[in-house]
Amino acid sequence: MADDMKRFTQTLGESLRERGVSRRGFLKFCTATASMMALPPTMVPAIAAALEKARRPSVIWLSFQECTGCTESITRSHSPSVENLIFDHISLDYHHTLQVAAGDAAEAAREAAMHENEGKYIVVVDGSIPLDNPGFSTIAGISNLQMLEETVAGAAAVVAVGSCAAFGGLPHADPNPTGAVSVSDIVHDKPIVNVSGCPPIPTVITGVLAHFLTFGSLPELDALGRPMVFYGQSIHDRCYRRPFYDKGLFAETFDDEGARKGWCLYRLGCKGPMTYNACATTKWNEGTSWPVESGHGCLGCSEPDFWDAGGFYNALSIPDSDIIRRAGVVAAAGVALGAAAGALNRSTRAKAAASHEKVTIDDLDKTS
Amino acid sequence: MVEPKDEVPLNHSNATPVLHEVLHALQRLATLDEPTTIDLRAIPFGPGDEDALLSQLGTGEVKIELDTLGKSTIWETAFSGVWIIDHQNAESERIALQIEVAHVPAIIKAQTEDVTESLQLLDNQLNPNRTETTGLREE
Ligand code: SF4
Ligand code: SF4
Numbered sequence: 001m002a003d004d005m006k007r008f009t010q011t012l013g014e015s016l017r018e019r020g021v022s023r024r025g026f027l028k029f030c031t032a033t034a035s036m037m038a039l040p041p042t043m044v045p046a047i048a049a050a051l052e053k054a055r056r057p058s059v060i061w062l063s064f065q066e067c068t069g070c071t072e073s074i075t076r077s078h079s080p081s082v083e084n085l086i087f088d089h090i091s092l093d094y095h096h097t098l099q100v101a102a103g104d105a106a107e108a109a110r111e112a113a114m115h116e117n118e119g120k121y122i123v124v125v126d127g128s129i130p131l132d133n134p135g136f137s138t139i140a141g142i143s144n145l146q147m148l149e150e151t152v153a154g155a156a157a158v159v160a161v162g163s164c165a166a167f168g169g170l171p172h173a174d175p176n177p178t179g180a181v182s183v184s185d186i187v188h189d190k191p192i193v194n195v196s197g198c199p200p201i202p203t204v205i206t207g208v209l210a211h212f213l214t215f216g217s218l219p220e221l222d223a224l225g226r227p228m229v230f231y232g233q234s235i236h237d238r239c240y241r242r243p244f245y246d247k248g249l250f251a252e253t254f255d256d257e258g259a260r261k262g263w264c265l266y267r268l269g270c271k272g273p274m275t276y277n278a279c280a281t282t283k284w285n286e287g288t289s290w291p292v293e294s295g296h297g298c299l300g301c302s303e304p305d306f307w308d309a310g311g312f313y314n315a316l317s318i319p320d321s322d323i324i325r326r327a328g329v330v331a332a333a334g335v336a337l338g339a340a341a342g343a344l345n346r347s348t349r350a351k352a353a354a355s356h357e358k359v360t361i362d363d364l365d366k367t368s
Numbered sequence: 369m370v371e372p373k374d375e376v377p378l379n380h381s382n383a384t385p386v387l388h389e390v391l392h393a394l395q396r397l398a399t400l401d402e403p404t405t406i407d408l409r410a411i412p413f414g415p416g417d418e419d420a421l422l423s424q425l426g427t428g429e430v431k432i433e434l435d436t437l438g439k440s441t442i443w444e445t446a447f448s449g450v451w452i453i454d455h456q457n458a459e460s461e462r463i464a465l466q467i468e469v470a471h472v473p474a475i476i477k478a479q480t481e482d483v484t485e486s487l488q489l490l491d492n493q494l495n496p497n498r499t500e501t502t503g504l505r506e507e
Contacts, residue, residue: 023479023481024482028455282409
């Protein structure tokens with residue numbers, strides 16, 4: 001207990017030094033943290049100064065209608081010495097999958113954390129909330145809606161992890177049998193960060209927690225409530241295959257010459273042009289690769305309603321480069337054309353959603 | 369499908385813009401004495417781009433290994449003042465890869481607080497029986 005108290009009052013700088021980490025090690029830690037938060041290296045001194053004084057925030061993690069993929073993602077995050085240090089430094093007071101306590105003891109831990117850290121704790125939510133019938137998803141006999149409402153009441157902020165908590169995700173897909181909604185459909189009086197993705201990139205989840213830990217505030221958000229540093233640019237704008245798109249060089253099947261040469265995957269259904277996420281730079285699995293690099297188009301998993309956005313293997317519409325080539329206009333007109341293609345893409349999505357297209361075995365087998 | 373190695377271009381030409389950024393950084397170092405760090409994690413490299421960049425920068429005469437929170441390898445490229453910093457964690461996984469354009473990479477310098485602490489430690493080692501806690505004597 002005394003140890004717990006000490007850990008609670010210690011700053012991050014103190015706890016690192018207690019573990020024998022030198023200032024040089026701390027600087028390395030801050031460099032990796034800045035890189036993880038997608039902040040420029042010039043921010044390292046500011047991050048070091050802030051982290052030196054940072055105290056352990058209490059985190060309550062609620063899992064509703066979800067598949068545990070988001071928790072799998074974060075627990076498999078690939079930089080243990082950095083992310084685990086951050087994870088070690090938050091006080092994770094409640095998490096179904098990870099905590100030892102069960103039943104009443106678990107609920108008591110949640111209530112104690114809420115009580116002791118009134119107004120200061122962070123609530124992380126994965127999964128959507130069913131509104132049609134509270135019995136569809138309950139924890140210890142408490143409906144998801146009730147647990148969310150009572151837990152966020154005293155929170156400083158809410159982090160909706162994964163596309164289900166952020167936008168409703170798979171449970172919300174047509175015909176939405178449980179009446180699933182997102183966190184922001186229910187919570188209106190607290191700051192909410194949407195860390196979308198199915199699942200989100202692990203370093204993006206820890207990056208957001210690190211931002212709160214470092215600066216005591218939430219990062220700058222886009223119109224959908226996602227942190228700009230990770231979701232500020234589209235997959236397409238950061239894709240290394242973009243030069244092929246611009247030249248109109250597309251793979252038409254998964255095993256043709258274009259596919260072998262690493263050409264653009266637009267015609268095979270890549271949703272990169274409509275998708276905002278950090279995959280093209282942060283990548284997956286220890287920075288090894290990401291879907292497009294492995295030869296598969298982006299599914300658009302960090303966007304609202306991506307399950308209903310048309311078949312994963314259907315092209316959005318005609319690519320800008322084809323419009324440019326066919327119209328014989330110069331690239332300077334690209335912005336207006338881009339907007340036109342964007343509108344086209346949106347209507348393709350809307351139509352797909354209305355007719356609820358499904359992936360067929362033929363899509364997977366696609367030959368020219 | 370994973371691309372077979374021999375079918376893809378050797379790189380996707382993303383090294384060249386980074387090399388230009390390094391050139392401008394070297395100019396700033398030479399004229400204003402201003403260091404620059406470029407985080408390579410923020411650059412959308414395709415297969416082969418990182419290798420192309422590192423091979424074009426080459427290796428110079430200094431190589432340093434740092435052992436804290438896992439290994440870090442730091443080496444000067446063939447261009448003096450241009451350093452590669454490869455930070456790994458205890459599991460030998462890369463946690464950051466940066467180019468630092470500076471006279472000496474910042475992380476190499478002994479940190480002031482560590483120097484003060486080591487002064488105390490060495491003094492204690494040389495004078496194990498002394499009781500006072502301040503490190504320096506005025507003699
Ligand atoms: S359409 Fe997809 S594969 Fe092609 S450039 Fe855009 S993101 Fe990359
Ligand atoms: S590439 Fe697209 S579908 Fe894949 S994880 Fe990234 S955003 Fe999601």
